[in-house]
Amino acid sequence: MQVPIRWVLVRDPEGEKEPQAFLCTDLDADPMDILRWFVRRWRVETTFEEARRHLGLETQRQWSDLAILRTTPALLGLFSLVTLWAARLEVERGLSPEWVRWYPKHTPTFSDALALVRRELWMSPTFAASPDHRDVLKVPADVLDRLMRVACRPP
Numbered sequence: 001m002q003v004p005i006r007w008v009l010v011r012d013p014e015g016e017k018e019p020q021a022f023l024c025t026d027l028d029a030d031p032m033d034i035l036r037w038f039v040r041r042w043r044v045e046t047t048f049e050e051a052r053r054h055l056g057l058e059t060q061r062q063w064s065d066l067a068i069l070r071t072t073p074a075l076l077g078l079f080s081l082v083t084l085w086a087a088r089l090e091v092e093r094g095l096s097p098e099w100v101r102w103y104p105k106h107t108p109t110f111s112d113a114l115a116l117v118r119r120e121l122w123m124s125p126t127f128a129a130s131p132d133h134r135d136v137l138k139v140p141a142d143v144l145d146r147l148m149r150v151a152c153r154p155p
Contacts, residue, residue: 008034050110051079079110086113089120098153115152123148 008022008031024034051057055075086095090108097105097112105112139147 006034010035047076047079051075054110054114055079082114082117083110085120086116089116111153118152119148122151 003025004027006024006027006029008024009019010022011019022034022038024037048057055078057072057075086108089095095108095112095116097108098115099105
């Protein structure tokens with residue numbers, strides 16, 4: 001079955017990037033709308049990819065369809081909660097992306113946000129000093145910091 005397609009070709013004026021074509025089956029769509037739709041879709045697809053990678057979306061092992069229908073919205077809700085909490089923590093404390101020499105990142109990713117929220121959750125109740133001995137640490141601060149960095153960012 002053949003379907004007519006509208007093409008929008010985008011070229012980099014400086015010539016640094018390859019031209020890219022965007023396709024749409026709505027022949028009357030404005031070219032700028034086609035590009036806007038692509039940008040919106042990219043955000044949604046990135047959300048699903050990050051939720052699959054870090055939260056196990058689409059890998060649930062429930063036996064019933066109803067359980068799967070409950071789990072997917074819960075995981076997307078968790079993704080949203082982590083994102084919102086990390087955004088608040090970023091404003092309060094800053095969030096610098098963790099990167100390696102061969103792959104520098106300039107903006108934080110969901111894995112950075114997840115590590116920040118994990119650290120917040122794990123540090124607060126577990127290693128808090130008792131009210132009578134606030135100056136006593138269970139683990140030296142530098143050792144605890146290194147341990148938490150490793151624990152919050154599993155391979």
